[in-house]
Amino acid sequence: MKRVSRQHHLRSATVLIVTIWIVLVLASLSIVFGQYVRVEAMAATNQASMTSAEMIANGAIQYAFAMLNQATGSGVSYASNPYEEVPLGDGFFWIMRPNLQDDRHYDFGLADEAAKINLNTASVEMLLKLPSMTAELANSIIDWRDSNQEISTGGAESEYYLLLEHPYYCKDAPLETAEEVLLVKGGDSLLLYGEDYNRNGVLDANENDAQASPPADNSNGKLDSGFFHYVTVYSAEPNVDAQGNPRINVRSNQNQSSVLELLKTVISEDQALLLMPRLRGRYANLIALYYSTGMSYEAFSKVIDKLTLTDDETVSGLVNVNTAPEKVLLCLPGLDQTDVDALIQERTKNSANGSTGYLWVTQALTREKAIGIGSYITGRSFQSAADITAVSGNGRAFCRYYVVIDKTQQPPRVLLRQPLHHLGWSLDPSILENLRNGKKIK
Ligand SMILES: [Ca+2]
Numbered sequence: 202m203k204r205v206s207r208q209h210h211l212r213s214a215t216v217l218i219v220t221i222w223i224v225l226v227l228a229s230l231s232i233v234f235g236q237y238v239r240v241e242a243m244a245a246t247n248q249a250s251m252t253s254a255e256m257i258a259n260g261a262i263q264y265a266f267a268m269l270n271q272a273t274g275s276g277v278s279y280a281s282n283p284y285e286e287v288p289l290g291d292g293f294f295w296i297m298r299p300n301l302q303d304d305r306h307y308d309f310g311l312a313d314e315a316a317k318i319n320l321n322t323a324s325v326e327m328l329l330k331l332p333s334m335t336a337e338l339a340n341s342i343i344d345w346r347d348s349n350q351e352i353s354t355g356g357a358e359s360e361y362y363l364l365l366e367h368p369y370y371c372k373d374a375p376l377e378t379a380e381e382v383l384l385v386k387g388g389d390s391l392l393l394y395g396e397d398y399n400r401n402g403v404l405d406a407n408e409n410d411a412q413a414s415p416p417a418d419n420s421n422g423k424l425d426s427g428f429f430h431y432v433t434v435y436s437a438e439p440n441v442d443a444q445g446n447p448r449i450n451v452r453s454n455q456n457q458s459s460v461l462e463l464l465k466t467v468i469s470e471d472q473a474l475l476l477m478p479r480l481r482g483r484y485a486n487l488i489a490l491y492y493s494t495g496m497s498y499e500a501f502s503k504v505i506d507k508l509t510l511t512d513d514e515t516v517s518g519l520v521n522v523n524t525a526p527e528k529v530l531l532c533l534p535g536l537d538q539t540d541v542d543a544l545i546q547e548r549t550k551n552s553a554n555g556s557t558g559y560l561w562v563t564q565a566l567t568r569e570k571a572i573g574i575g576s577y578i579t580g581r582s583f584q585s586a587a588d589i590t591a592v593s594g595n596g597r598a599f600c601r602y603y604v605v606i607d608k609t610q611q612p613p614r615v616l617l618r619q620p621l622h623h624l625g626w627s628l629d630p631s632i633l634e635n636l637r638n639g640k641k642i643k
């Protein structure tokens with residue numbers, strides 16, 4: 202009797218343990234399923250927010266196109282159109298550009314690619330004057346883009362790159378993005394971007410905390426930036442005048458009568474006929490020609506845009522002296538700080554008439570210096586960069602694209618659409634926080 206009861210107790214206990222286990226398993230399963238459903242629902246909402254952000258970014262690209270088309274003549278419009286917190290769909294977009302004078306404040310708008318040094322056409326002397334450029338990298342860029350196999354001092358050709366752990370050939374062709382310098386001997390992201398890890402031109406917390414988070418910065422309270430914001434590979438202009446007519450190649454024999462006709466519009470026929478032999482002489486560029494003709498500044502200003510010294514349909518890599526920042530002007534051959542100050546002063550005087558010319562540099566520089574930069578400068582811009590951040594209205598998703606637009610042709614075309622989401626949210630962090638909490642942005 203006693204034995205039976207003990208067996209009964211044992212069986213009940215076993216049943217109880219099994220029941221507890223089943224209940225535990227069921228409970229945890231239901232928790233897992235519950236979480237799974239919540240995760241699925243959240244993922245679906247996040248997916249919808251992501252789609253929304255992507256659509257807003259597409260809209261922002263169209264917006265940039267429209268802004269560029271609005272610009273009359275051959276310039277790029279930098280009018281005070283809204284580029285900050287522009288509402289679109291259920292969200293917003295920003296078109297950001299670095300504020301090169303101020304690492305505390307964001308700046309918005311399109312960035313002018315012709316206001317930068319072109320890595321494909323700049324001389325080694327010009328490259329060397331870029332902020333944080335090294336002799337090794339400057340010479341290696343020359344070897345990287347030139348088609349020959351001769352190694353410049355400190356440079357490198359294929360024999361160097363083929364001995365790397367992951368070998369590749371020297372490109373021996375023009376760079377297609379500025380980031381390509383990371384593949385070039387001596388190139389690294391600290392030289393290219395400096396401390397501006399997220400490329401927004403603003404000193405962010407992680408860019409001023411030394412080694413605590415990437416990048417390795419010097420935590421000196423100021424953004425020590427690299428040369429990224431000062432370089433391009435895109436600047437190019439069609440060899441036509443402001444009205445879109447092909448320019449006249451002064452050096453070409455069959456153009457002599459057109460040149461004479463053109464000169465007669467600004468000087469007397471006798472004077473023009475006297476000048477003709479001089480046009481056939483040797484001179485480095487149109488500024489040199491201006492001095493050698495002895496024509497007045499007013500007269501030559503009226504014809505310079507219609508003249509060229511090449512039959513090429515496109516001229517690449519010229520720096521727009523009407524828009525280039527101080528550090529870029531300083532890279533032009535032979536110029537020192539005093540020259541650049543004089544240029545900026547003269548430019549400010551001229552800026553009211555929205556000049557697309559560049560002969561005005563002769564008013565600020567000596568004859569020798571003006572001729573020295575004459576082959577590297579222009580007064581016009583045709584390519585713009587739009588650094589676009591788009592966010593969904595609920596702040597759950599954002600995306601960032603770096604887009605380069607070329608307006609040498611109609612309609613304009615996109616030369617680059619580079620995703621930059623991996624750099625994280627690069628505007629004021631409170632914007633995202635406010636949107637996520639259902640508040641107003643500011
Ligand atoms: Ca080469």
Ligand SMILES: [Ca+2]
Pocket residue numbers: 396397398399400401402403404405408
């Ligand atoms: Ca930054």
Ligand SMILES: [Ca+2]
Pocket residue numbers: 407408409410411412413414415416417418
């Ligand atoms: Ca850091």
Ligand SMILES: [Ca+2]
Pocket residue numbers: 396418419420421422423424425
């Ligand atoms: Ca610093």
